[in-house]
Amino acid sequence: MVPSSLHEIWVYLAASPLLALTLTLIAYQIGAFLYRRAGMNPLLNPVMIAVLLLVGILLVTGTSYQTYFEGAQFVHFLLGPATVALAIPLYRQLRHIRRSGAAIGAALLLGSLTAAASAIGIAWALGASTEVVVSIAPKSVTAPVAMGISKELGGLPSLTAVLVILTGIIGAALGPPLLNLLRIRDMRARGLAMGTASHGIGTARALQVSEVAGAFAGLAMGLNALATALLLPLLWKLVFG
Amino acid sequence: MLFYLTLILSCQLLGELFVAATGLPVPGPVVGMLILFAGLTIRGNVPDGLAMVADALLSHLSLLFVPAGVGVIVHFALIGTEAVPISVALVASTLLTIAVTAAAMVLFTRMRGDDGSQ
Numbered sequence: 001m002v003p004s005s006l007h008e009i010w011v012y013l014a015a016s017p018l019l020a021l022t023l024t025l026i027a028y029q030i031g032a033f034l035y036r037r038a039g040m041n042p043l044l045n046p047v048m049i050a051v052l053l054l055v056g057i058l059l060v061t062g063t064s065y066q067t068y069f070e071g072a073q074f075v076h077f078l079l080g081p082a083t084v085a086l087a088i089p090l091y092r093q094l095r096h097i098r099r100s101g102a103a104i105g106a107a108l109l110l111g112s113l114t115a116a117a118s119a120i121g122i123a124w125a126l127g128a129s130t131e132v133v134v135s136i137a138p139k140s141v142t143a144p145v146a147m148g149i150s151k152e153l154g155g156l157p158s159l160t161a162v163l164v165i166l167t168g169i170i171g172a173a174l175g176p177p178l179l180n181l182l183r184i185r186d187m188r189a190r191g192l193a194m195g196t197a198s199h200g201i202g203t204a205r206a207l208q209v210s211e212v213a214g215a216f217a218g219l220a221m222g223l224n225a226l227a228t229a230l231l232l233p234l235l236w237k238l239v240f241g
Numbered sequence: 242m243l244f245y246l247t248l249i250l251s252c253q254l255l256g257e258l259f260v261a262a263t264g265l266p267v268p269g270p271v272v273g274m275l276i277l278f279a280g281l282t283i284r285g286n287v288p289d290g291l292a293m294v295a296d297a298l299l300s301h302l303s304l305l306f307v308p309a310g311v312g313v314i315v316h317f318a319l320i321g322t323e324a325v326p327i328s329v330a331l332v333a334s335t336l337l338t339i340a341v342t343a344a345a346m347v348l349f350t351r352m353r354g355d356d357g358s359q
Contacts, residue, residue, distance in 0.1 A: 024304075047310055054307070069311075072308035079309075080269070081250060082302055083270035084270050086274050087277035088299075103346060103350045114341040118337050122333055126325060127323075127326055128323050132327060140335070148269070148271065152267070153266070158310070159312075159319070162312075162313045165306070165310060166331055170332055174339075179339065192346045194339065197335050197342065229267050237266065
């Protein structure tokens, strides 16, 4: 049992945004520390660790998500400006776009459609609810944009955030062995595939393999976010609207 | 620094206004990103201060989706009942996307007579 005085202190602190904000930063840094310690093993993704820690704390202390979010919203707010800032790395890849633009554009569009259509199709065929189907549709898109798309289409942005992270981990862990199996050695193709399918987490993994792969993965992440944000809502309206 | 932070927020605000005015089902920040990208293309380079602000925002990008990720706590029941479609869709779709994108890129670059050796 928690002594009542300690409990009172907790109730006092839990009511101010400072506690949730500080805990979020601490949990993330614990996650980042463990991830680095494990040699950047994709299975020990820092976001996943932070989320598990914080969910555990909320469950143990009986704190509602709403109370937590009052503090954590200050971190959450930065997603918007961070999305705008993605214009800078995208601009830095401009020479790559110019050099093999047609091939990149065509491969990316095909990959982008495959990512959304196969996720929707498989989830729907296996009997997922509409909410889940919508939330899983932008799973390959970088989290801030994916959450925006999910919200636009009537999905659950927080579920999308978790599905996006899981997708990144799956792609980072299984992507390289799959590409080896398919005997694809072109680093541009490998990077483009990793970035399209598993956004920033896949990009980080591609960057460990080669700089060219990393650059193409970063480019693919940005372009896929753009393509999905522009096309998915329109296609969705066309098919299900 | 403050100027470029203001610039980024202004792009986002313009993006949100554009989306609200047109009713297009696109996230406002994505339109903001396009506005900033267009500006950079016209200018021809990235100002140092803007690069600093952007790198600061993006270097801890994954921290920013922790609060939303914790929201999974609200959807435990939903994830529990739909664990099979969710996990199969995630794994199969991710592998399929990687295979299709990589194969397409190899095919399209070969069609243009570019074998990838640099």
